[in-house]
Amino acid sequence: MRLLTYHHHDRDRFGAVVDIDGTDRVVDLTDRFAGVDDLSALLSAGLVDQARQIASTAEPGVALDAVEFRRTLPRPGRIFCIGVNYGGRNAEYRDGQDEASKPSVFIRFASSFVGHGQALVRPPESEQLDYEGEIVAVIGVGGRRIPRQSAIDHLAGLTLGNEGTIRDWVRHAKFNVTQGKNWDDSGAIGPWLVTMDDIGDMGDIEAMRLTTHVNGELRQDDTPATMAFPLDYQIAYLSTFCTLEPGDVIFTGTPTGAGARFDPPRYLVPGDTVEVAVDGIGALHNHVRDE
Structure with a gap:
């Protein structure tokens, strides 16, 4: 699974990249987990497996080339x-x-x-x-x-x-x-x-x-x-x-x-x-x- 941080619709978001018939699209995970605001928080909360389950079943959103990439971890640790x-x-x-x-x-x-x-x-x-x-x-x-x-x-x-x-x-x-x-x-x-x-x-x-x-x-x-x-x-x-x-x-x-x-x-x-x-x-x- 590919997890990313990106900007779309005037907001920084995080999600998973999925391949749909040869085209990379993004499953938005931003509002899927209570109290988890970004990819850094997802890792801290130990929710990668849950994110994988959602990414495998959710409807993909925008095409990857329609978003702006941000630093992968917005708040890395050390x-x-x-x-x-x-x-x-x-x-x-x-x-x-x-x-x-x-x-x-x-x-x-x-x-x-x-x-x-x-x-x-x-x-x-x-x-x-x-x-x-x-x-x-x-x-x-x-x-x-x-x-x-x-x-x-x-x-x-x-x-x-x-x-x-x-x-x-x-x-x-x-x-x-x-x-x-x-x-x-x-x-x-x-x-x-x-x-x-x-x-x-x-x-x-x-x-x-x-x-x-x-x-x-x-x-x-x-x-x-x-x-x-x-x-x-x-x-x-x-x-x-x-x-x-x-x-x-x-x-x-x-x-x-x-x-x-x-x-x-x-x-x-x-x-x-x-x-x-x-x-x-x-x-x-x-x-x-x-x-």
């Missing part, structure tokens, strides 16, 4: 980001550091992300807006010290992200990337959340192919099978030091090929388009504009 995780990423760094024994983790704010089809914003303070295509995991069942062997059972589903970065601002202080990772509207998440019944198990996740295209040019291309710290390990590790809750988000890492690693660097400029795609999840499209 947003964890895993750095330098795909095969070959350590080679992008010039300090010759050894492979880390534990993942690099940093935090982002919800305000730094827009939805599918919306603009990534380059601020006037920097021309170094970069892209990072990622598979994004969303927690559906909370827990503390989650065993790795059952970690995937705690997922609501997967979506896609562009973990946009202002490169020169991640270097303002030693061991600190917060400033460069949290500019308003610098990244994206979407287009929808694909629930785990349509994803499969860890083997299916590791077989996925993640690509990022800028203006149609392939820049990133890899599979989660090359991750130093696979998704099930990430969930187990993060839940060791804090209780994961429904609606928490994990950006699982980006492959080689970000703009900063070209010589000279190839940062995003107004008018550029970025597509992050994974078969089985979808494609996240965004354009770039100046603030």
Whole structure:
């Protein structure tokens, strides 16, 4: 099932995307659950199975191309980001550091992300807006010290992200990337959340192919099978030091090929388009504009 947040008839809504004779249409779930105002609340209330039942029987509403996408989770919980995780990423760094024994983790704010089809914003303070295509995991069942062997059972589903970065601002202080990772509207998440019944198990996740295209040019291309710290390990590790809750988000890492690693660097400029795609999840499209 594909769950999304969208704008239609002067209101932000949430619903499920269903295929009707080859055309994607939306089942509006906005007023189906008492006290549930958005997709974030649906996850917190543990109502994904009920939403699936409604989506399978309700009359579809508008065509998907008639709505405006919003950030998939309007009120995500904590947003964890895993750095330098795909095969070959350590080679992008010039300090010759050894492979880390534990993942690099940093935090982002919800305000730094827009939805599918919306603009990534380059601020006037920097021309170094970069892209990072990622598979994004969303927690559906909370827990503390989650065993790795059952970690995937705690997922609501997967979506896609562009973990946009202002490169020169991640270097303002030693061991600190917060400033460069949290500019308003610098990244994206979407287009929808694909629930785990349509994803499969860890083997299916590791077989996925993640690509990022800028203006149609392939820049990133890899599979989660090359991750130093696979998704099930990430969930187990993060839940060791804090209780994961429904609606928490994990950006699982980006492959080689970000703009900063070209010589000279190839940062995003107004008018550029970025597509992050994974078969089985979808494609996240965004354009770039100046603030």
